[in-house]
Amino acid sequence: MPATPVEGHVVVAPDKFKGTLSAAEAAARIAAGIRRTVPGTEVRELPVADGGEGTLDAALAAGFARVPVRVTGPTGLPVDAAIAVRGDTAVVELAQAAGLARLPGGRTAPLTAGSRGVGQLIAEAVALGAGRIVVGLGGSACTDGGAGMVQALGARLRDAGGAELAPGGAALRGLAAVDLSPLADSLAGAEITVACDVDNPLLGPRGAAAVYGPQKGAAAEDLVVLEEGLTRWADTVTAAVGRDLREVPGAGAAGGVGFAALALLGATMRPGIELLLELLGFDEAVRGARLVVTGEGCLDAQTLHGKAPAGVAAAAARAGVRVAAVAGRLELGEEQWRGAGFVSAVALTDLAGRPGDSTARAAELAELAGERLAAALLAR
Structure with a gap:
């Protein structure tokens, strides 16, 4: 028999369950x-994102309007992307134009992929x-330091022969x-804010090439090429603008797009989930709530270092509202997740009957997780 409802609403604000449920789908099922x-x-239902893939969808679910745009993908082929607009604010998701998912056939192009889109x-x-x-x-397929991005906005980058610089990180060496x-x-005076959850500098052992290049298909010899290109880019930009931002935390984000945004677009950088909330x-949505439910794959x-569920938990705590979590897998001990502010945590793997079911039956199990949390935390 259904439980008697309690006073106060519930906010369901998960991030995506990567590979199984979008944030909007997860929110709908848990709800x-x-x-x-x-x-x-x-x-x-308030699906969230931390600035990476899913940022556009989160904005659309919150009432932003979708504006389709055909742009240049990471390998130069056209891709159908979109931005989200509400009033005088627009949301741009890098992964829409230059993400790993935009690589034709999933084939990486570590030396030539660019950010023009x-x-x-x-x-x-x-x-x-x-x-x-x-x-x-987030989710970038390129390591071009944001050179392609600024070329699309009118910057002229030339090689020694005076020709326009080719796309990709390798070309930066020239x-x-x-x-x-x-x-x-x-830019017409537009204020640029970057949502970013990494603190990597542009160069060095914690830089864009060394840390993120391998996941974009870069072999050891490619990393040397990319590091040389990014170094040449940083030196040239520094000489042109009169300030050196290569060591700023986040400059190495998205293959160095963070660096170009800071140095050339005058952008400010903020933690992704904080900015998205x-x-x-979110503060308005949670006011007077009885419970917040968040989660991710x-x-x-x-998660404890700035990912979406931790950001939601912190924001809910500031509002004095309890927060629970639903996850595809739960790799934190109870002491850890309670220490992060969650009063309860449910894993789809624990609800699944057999290995693999948590993926194949993710939607069904997310609903079951919502039932379990409601019975434990909302029933009179």
């Missing part, structure tokens, strides 16, 4: 389980009159001259 267990309780998305936002542009970094003057006009109106040690 369905809660509604079935405590009918009459108001449940508000990201600049094209920003240009479209400016053309639509956006005064504030939020750029979510950079001889830059003309950055068109950038200011192309602000954009999505795997609740693990990385």
Whole structure:
């Protein structure tokens, strides 16, 4: 028999369960389980993201309008992407234009993949009159230092022969001259804010190439080439703008797009989940709530270092609202997840009957997780 509803609404704010459920799908399924267990309780679905893949979908679910844009993908082929717009604010997701998922056939191109499409998305936002542009970094397929992005916004990058520099990180080794003057006009005074959850510098053993190059297909010899290219890029940009930002935490984000955003677009950088929760109106949504439910594909040690569920938990705690978690897998001990602020945590793997079921039956099990949490935390 369904439980009697309690006073106060419930906010369901998960990130994506990578490979199985989008954040919106996870929110809908968990919410369905809660509604079935405590009918009459108001449940508000607010899928979230931390600045990487899913950022656009989170903005759309929060009421932003989708604007389709055809841009240049990471290997130069056109891809169909989109930006999200509400009022004078636009949300750009790098992965829409230059993400690993945009690689044709999944074939990596570590030396030649570029970020031109990201600049094209920003240009479209400016053309639509956006005064504030939020750029979510994450899932990048390129290590070009953001050179392609600024080329799309009008910057002229030349090699020793005066030709326009080719796409990709390897080509940066041949950079001889830059003309950055068109950038200011192309941005038309728009304020750029970067949503970023990594603190890597541009260069060195913790830099864009060394840390993230291998996951983009770079072999050991490729990493040397990319590091040389990024070094040449940093030296040239520093000489042109009169300040050196290569060591700024986050400069190495998205293959160095963070560096170009900071040094050439005048961007400010903020933690992804913090910025997204602000954009999505989380503080308003949680006011007066009885419970917040968040989650992601795997609740693990990385979750505790700025991932979406930890950000949601912190924001809920500031509002004085209890928060519970649903995860595909739970790799934290109870002491750890309780220490992160969660009053309860349910793993789909624990609800699955057989190995593999937590993936194949993720939607069904997410509903069951919602039921379990509602019965334990919301029933009278």
